[in-house]
Amino acid sequence: MTSPDLPAELKAALDGKLRGFSRSDAAGRAASISRTYRSGGGSGTIRSETDALAYALARMPATYAAVIASLNALVEIRPDLAPETLLDVGAGPGTATWAAAEAFPSLQHFTMLDANDALRTLALDLARDSTRLRNTDYQRGEARAVLAKADAADLVVASYMIGEISDAEQRALAELLWQKTHDTLLVVEPGTPAGYARIIALRAHLIDLGAHVAAPCPHDSQCPLQAPDWCHFTQRVQRSRAHKQVKGAELPFEDERFSYVALTRAPVEQHPVRVLAQPAVSKVEITAKLCTPEGLSFAKVPRRAKANYASARRWRWGDAVN
């Protein structure tokens, strides 16, 4: 399992960039960017070097942790997966590229693409002294136009990106993402009902085009959850001093909620059940909400079934269990 904490090289590069910047300016810009996101806007307000750095300090630890959690779930189901090439679409400051580089030592060539100049400049600065990311190419431009000309990659990732484009474009982008995927496509979104709805629409569309789900679902059938329920997971993120300052936060951690889907060209062999919420543990039994190959199930494991109870006690939200 890869750690959800930012790698030391990336932390050092961010700290280096922060020197010479006013933390209160960065905090002000981070607050304004996050207000834009909360009111349904996107990263269009990120225009300057300070904006890009403020965004990275405030959001990169959480989006990085969500991508790592999704990649960890994928690796558990596909332990044989050893991609050599990566395409990071809507790469921003390079978050998913750093995450994939940590999760897959096999990766040798990294291509990022994004329309935002300020984020692209920051991503290149952050990766400049990294030995791991020395074979990195960062294409600038609108995703569909750039993707159309890009080479396909073993692993394609779109992290916190598809929500920034219209529903009609999302369908076309999904097809293009899939076309450029040799092996696995990972799409990660905020763990909100709207983020989940985007994931589920893309999932259904690409299954129709021949994709198979590796994670989180143990099946390629329709999602069994009914609104207002939605499939999402949570990842705890430790906050550094700079992270707390930029967010104006006191707590030493935050919990990032995310939804994701990992789609593969070949059908997966294992179909372990997925734990969809933190199980409720009482003295009598453990109740767990599970997604199974046959659909949704609320399992009750009585304490008297000692061995099963002991293993169910270790279940955590998001785990794949047998």
Ligand SMILES: C[S@@+](CC[C@H](N)C(=O)[O-])C[C@H]1O[C@@H](n2cnc3c(N)ncnc32)[C@H](O)[C@@H]1O
């Ligand atoms: C919320 S940021 C996420 C950045 C990064 N993937 C992460 O997880 O931290 C969304 C990114 O998608 C990019 N983006 C949105 N729409 C795009 C488009 N149509 N073409 C290219 N990039 C786009 C934005 O410029 C921005 O960098």
